[in-house]
Amino acid sequence: MLSLALVHFPCVNKQGRVVTTAITNFDIHDIARAGCTYGVARYFLVTPVELQQQFARRIVTHWVEGWGAEYNPTRGEALANVSVASDLASVGDALERDFGTQPLWVVTSAKPYAHGITCEALRERIAHENVCLIFGTGHGLHPEIIEQADAILEPLKGPMPFNHLSVRSAVSIYLDRLLGTR
Amino acid sequence: MLSLALVHFPCVNKQGRVVTTAITNFDIHDIARAGCTYGVARYFLVTPVELQQQFARRIVTHWVEGWGAEYNPTRGEALANVSVASDLASVGDALERDFGTQPLWVVTSAKPYAHGITCEALRERIAHENVCLIFGTGHGLHPEIIEQADAILEPLKGPMPFNHLSVRSAVSIYLDRLLGTR
Numbered sequence: 167m168l169s170l171a172l173v174h175f176p177c178v179n180k181q182g183r184v185v186t187t188a189i190t191n192f193d194i195h196d197i198a199r200a201g202c203t204y205g206v207a208r209y210f211l212v213t214p215v216e217l218q219q220q221f222a223r224r225i226v227t228h229w230v231e232g233w234g235a236e237y238n239p240t241r242g243e244a245l246a247n248v249s250v251a252s253d254l255a256s257v258g259d260a261l262e263r264d265f266g267t268q269p270l271w272v273v274t275s276a277k278p279y280a281h282g283i284t285c286e287a288l289r290e291r292i293a294h295e296n297v298c299l300i301f302g303t304g305h306g307l308h309p310e311i312i313e314q315a316d317a318i319l320e321p322l323k324g325p326m327p328f329n330h331l332s333v334r335s336a337v338s339i340y341l342d343r344l345l346g347t348r
Numbered sequence: 349m350l351s352l353a354l355v356h357f358p359c360v361n362k363q364g365r366v367v368t369t370a371i372t373n374f375d376i377h378d379i380a381r382a383g384c385t386y387g388v389a390r391y392f393l394v395t396p397v398e399l400q401q402q403f404a405r406r407i408v409t410h411w412v413e414g415w416g417a418e419y420n421p422t423r424g425e426a427l428a429n430v431s432v433a434s435d436l437a438s439v440g441d442a443l444e445r446d447f448g449t450q451p452l453w454v455v456t457s458a459k460p461y462a463h464g465i466t467c468e469a470l471r472e473r474i475a476h477e478n479v480c481l482i483f484g485t486g487h488g489l490h491p492e493i494i495e496q497a498d499a500i501l502e503p504l505k506g507p508m509p510f511n512h513l514s515v516r517s518a519v520s521i522y523l524d525r526l527l528g529t530r
Contacts, residue, residue, distance in 0.1 A: 204506035324386035332378040338517035
């Protein structure tokens with residue numbers, strides 16, 4: 167079982183300093199739609215900023231209960247799995263309430279790390295365990311999140327040296343590799 | 349060799365009627381970044397609307413030549429492969445100028461069609477041929493584009509019945525399947 171956490175704090179900026187990023191509407195929709203296609207259990211938008219939490223909840227409510235639900239019911243179906251959390255501890259608590267255990271925390275990064283887990287190996291674990299895959303925004307997750315994780319997923323690499331996928335693309339490709347049927 | 353065409357006309361709306369959709373900034377960036385990661389030759393935004401063409405060119409120019417190029421050079425690198433075309437005939441002409449032949453036209457659709465080509469089979473052809481993969485916007489490509497294509501690529505299917513990926517997610521997943529290294 168796989169859940170997703172999109173972290174807006176603590177992240178780093180271009181200079182490697184800690185920042186809080188803003189929630190992006192396209193991140194809510196694109197990742198929820200991909201999650202619903204691939205059978206993700208829950209998708210958490212993680213931000214400690216109360217106004218940003220309200221912003222995200224307002225978008226989700228519009229499509230799940232508001233007039234958006236009538237205009238485009240499939241969008242509401244996708245967004246019904248979206249939750250807002252103030253930090254990863256709250257995500258862990260919610261997953262423990264739902265599934266009985268704290269999740270295996272797996273971070274993603276565009277940079278390669280020693281001892282990374284492969285998509286193939288993680289796919290096996292997802293079949294039997296409660297796994298939460300963590301994505302950063304801005305210029306990536308703060309190192310403290312990476313250090314505290316149980317595992318680091320191998321980075322996505324295309325055939326080119328260029329390696330700057332949007333988080334929306336990265337999530338979509340990982341979901342296809344981890345949960346896709348061929 | 350693989351190129352991409354993102355078509356804004358002729359597409360269909362919810363009711364199946366022909367429409368021209370608006371260019372979306374996130375489609376420009378996300379698909380250009382994924383294309384650059386996976387080694388896509390050229391990425392065309394297709395719209396007959398002159399004001400929309402100007403809008404797209406202005407965004408591309410900002411990142412390739414404007415102050416965006418200094419602020420984030422990797423974004424300029426990704427957007428350097430983006431072109432604007434008024435229709436698919438112009439895309440074919442541009443690809444013929446670059447690569448000596450008209451492309452093999454392959455359309456994508458969320459619906460399954462008889463005689464679709466698999467990702468595996470298309471991957472083989474991309475290795476030796478000039479291929480242009482066509483994506484629709486709105487509620488999909490107009491049937492006339494689908495009927496005129498040389499091939500229809502198999503739809504992406506996750507394990508769930510829900511099947512409403514964003515075009516940004518669909519392009520990213522197809523690129524990983526068609527050009528990704530494992």
